[in-house]
Amino acid sequence: MALLAQQLSRWFNSVKLSSCIKATQVTKHCARPGKTLTGFSSLLPSDTCFLQWGIMTYRTLFSWNRFQSANTSRKKSSAGSTLLPSMSEQGEKIPSLESELPLEDLDDLPPLSPLQPVSEEEALQLAAYSLLPLSSFTLADYIDHSETLQKLVQLGVDLSKIEKHPDVANLLLRLDFEKDIKQILLFLKDLGLEDNQLGPFLTKYYAIFSEDLENLKTRVAYLQSKNFSKTDIARMVKNAPFLLSFSVERLDNRLGFFQKELELNVEKTRDLIVRLPRLLTGSLEPVKENMKVYRLELGFKHNEIQHMVIKIPKILTANKRKLTETFDYVHNVMNIPHHIIIKFPQLFNTRVFKIKERHLFLVYLGKAQYDPAKPNYVSLDKFVSFPDEVFCKEIAKASVNDFEKFLKTL
Incomplete structure (x- = not known):
């Protein structure tokens, strides 16, 4: 091993000496009249030839690097042996300047390419890593770095809508898919949501990522205690995603309001909510206002309002102006009386x-x-x-x- 090191040292010194001699020869050669290179007219002849010599030397040193890499691999393969290299190994041909192409043939060589093959050991040292942006206005800049965002996109979640809420967007970047999100997806699947429904649901109710799973289960258990079937709950959650964000107390108050305001029994109240679950999640003010409009402005009796609401729940949340315009035309222009209108409340829709x-x-x-x-x-x-x-x-x-x-x- 020591012998090989001495030989390599002597060879490297000879390379430097040979390079100096070659440089002198090249300079003399370039000093001849009419020996300038086309495309570099601004350079002196000696500078031009020195550039050519530099290219040749670089190629020689590149060959030496490849030789050194190959020699290192052979050393590793014989790591278990303490024997010195054999004479045949010591006499292995070492690349030199003399084995390189003549200077006049350099123009025929292809340019060095950044795609030049390298060894596996060299490739490991060339690993490049894309930088994670310190701040951004879009989640798209983080998708390549976040498995969580990648999985959500695959589910059909629209990140462009979520990123409008910085707090939620920052939360998503900190969550781990396996630990934090997967359990929520399994919970929603257990409720009855299909795979193609998960993306739209999470896009609308993005706040579910900050909810405690036990609280979500408690709210579902409350609905089950009110005799809502699993199919009913799945339909309600799908059509009104924010339903799961309401506490048990709030859900109970909402159900009590509609049962009392409309004077409905438990079964009809439950049916009303299943058909229009956003009654539980929306504001109650439009509902209270429309009840007054039907009774005071349009002249319907309480039992007539009950009948229309049970048949078409959506009229509880209809626009007040639209209600009055429709009634005015149907009743006053088409001359349709109240007792016929209540049979066809879809007119208001x-x-x-x-x-x-x-x-x-x-x-x-x-x-x-x-x-x-x-x-x-x-x-x-x-x-x-x-x-x-x-x-x-x-x-x-x-x-x-x-x-x-x-x-x-x-």
């Missing part, structure tokens, strides 16, 4: 201009008759629910083209 267009077309055809006690009665249910093609064919007994031509005259 229909756009007013659609009611006007169809009513005026039937008036034009002489078929606007909404009294079930008279012939040629037009059902208000079909009147508002049928698409234009069916409405024209079965009620107006006219073509869609006729209907469209009529609308152009309005």
